[in-house]
Amino acid sequence: PVSGTGSAGMEACLVNLLEKEDKVLTLVNGIFGQRMADISQRIGARVDTLEFEWGTPVNLDAVRKKLSDNKYKLVAAVHAETSTGVRNPVPEIGKLVRESGALFLVDAVTSLGGIPVNVDDWNIDALYSGTQKCLSCPPGLSPVTFSERALNVILNRVTKVPNWYLDLSMIIKYWEGKKRVYHHTAPVNMLYALYQALMLIFDEGLANVFERHRKVHEMLVNGLNRLGLEMLVDKPYRLPMLNAVKIPEKVDDEWFRGELRNRYKIEIGGGLGPLNGKIWRIGLMGYTAREENVEKLLTAFNDLLN
Numbered sequence: 394p395v396s397g398t399g400s401a402g403m404e405a406c407l408v409n410l411l412e413k414e415d416k417v418l419t420l421v422n423g424i425f426g427q428r429m430a431d432i433s434q435r436i437g438a439r440v441d442t443l444e445f446e447w448g449t450p451v452n453l454d455a456v457r458k459k460l461s462d463n464k465y466k467l468v469a470a471v472h473a474e475t476s477t478g479v480r481n482p483v484p485e486i487g488k489l490v491r492e493s494g495a496l497f498l499v500d501a502v503t504s505l506g507g508i509p510v511n512v513d514d515w516n517i518d519a520l521y522s523g524t525q526k527c528l529s530c531p532p533g534l535s536p537v538t539f540s541e542r543a544l545n546v547i548l549n550r551v552t553k554v555p556n557w558y559l560d561l562s563m564i565i566k567y568w569e570g571k572k573r574v575y576h577h578t579a580p581v582n583m584l585y586a587l588y589q590a591l592m593l594i595f596d597e598g599l600a601n602v603f604e605r606h607r608k609v610h611e612m613l614v615n616g617l618n619r620l621g622l623e624m625l626v627d628k629p630y631r632l633p634m635l636n637a638v639k640i641p642e643k644v645d646d647e648w649f650r651g652e653l654r655n656r657y658k659i660e661i662g663g664g665l666g667p668l669n670g671k672i673w674r675i676g677l678m679g680y681t682a683r684e685e686n687v688e689k690l691l692t693a694f695n696d697l698l699n
């Protein structure tokens with residue numbers, strides 16, 4: 394894992410795979426797609442973005458057209474867009490990207506440990522995640538993975554990676570090889586935490602963990618619907634671990650979330666960017682994805698809305 398939170402993993406993938414003037418396509422339907430484009434621009438890459446309405450998934454026809462009209466070194470997409478609750482169609486995007494010859498970079502910060510993430514089957518060349526979402530670990534590490542194709546690109550760069558701390562060509566010598574070379578002090582406390590978190594998932598069984606996320610999500614959505622609330626995202630693209638619900642017109646967003654925090658000790662997220670004041674984001678991630686939490690939240694919502 395990269396030492397640092399999910400954004401460090403994001404930055405590590407981009408600074409190592411991209412050089413100045415490289416052509417990149419970023420698929421944007423939320424904050425984290427925007428962040429990928431921002432980092433790519435800072436590297437000096439030539440960045441195209443395809444934008445989609447927040448709350449809707451990446452449209453495959455638009456991607457297909459863009460890839461047939463342009464040649465990219467890398468295409469970047471977010472699997473679970475935490476800012477909107479959308480699951481983007483990563484397997485289908487991966488197919489299109491592989492056919493185009495570009496590398497495929499995926500953000501799995503919120504998806505890993507909550508829904509399947511099949512890196513090789515989905516033609517993913519580079520992927521990063523984070524420890525504090527569905528892995529239920531403290532924040533501080535970003536698990537990353539690279540395909541042979543991506544590794545070749547990293548090892549055959551023309552210019553040095555501009556960021557010393559995240560330079561994988563140096564860190565690889567620390568991670569592997571007979572004679573390990575010190576690069577930076579590894580946050581070993583976090584490695585122990587991640588080990589333990591993964592063991593808990595292993596003990597429960599990955600399929601059971603996914604099923605638990607799915608079940609509590611369904612329970613939450615049914616409960617919210619009974620209270621007359623509507624979800625932002627169409628059913629096939631909803632994330633189980635991040636539930637975006639539309640705020641009813643008569644309800645004051647700040648007041649409602651404040652009451653939830655102070656009276657019920659429950660924190661939910663507000664809307665970001667264009668969805669600010671329009672949605673609430675309810676996380677059911679990892680350890681918190683439990684029926685008793687859904688029950689508690691629905692009781693609080695019922696009290697506050699009536």
Ligand SMILES: Cc1ncc(COP(=O)(O)O)c(C=O)c1O
Nearest residue numbers: 398399400425473475502503523
């Ligand atoms: C999809 C996604 N990508 C990237 C990040 C950034 O991760 P971090 O906040 O751990 O740096 C987040 C954080 O919420 C995220 O949800």
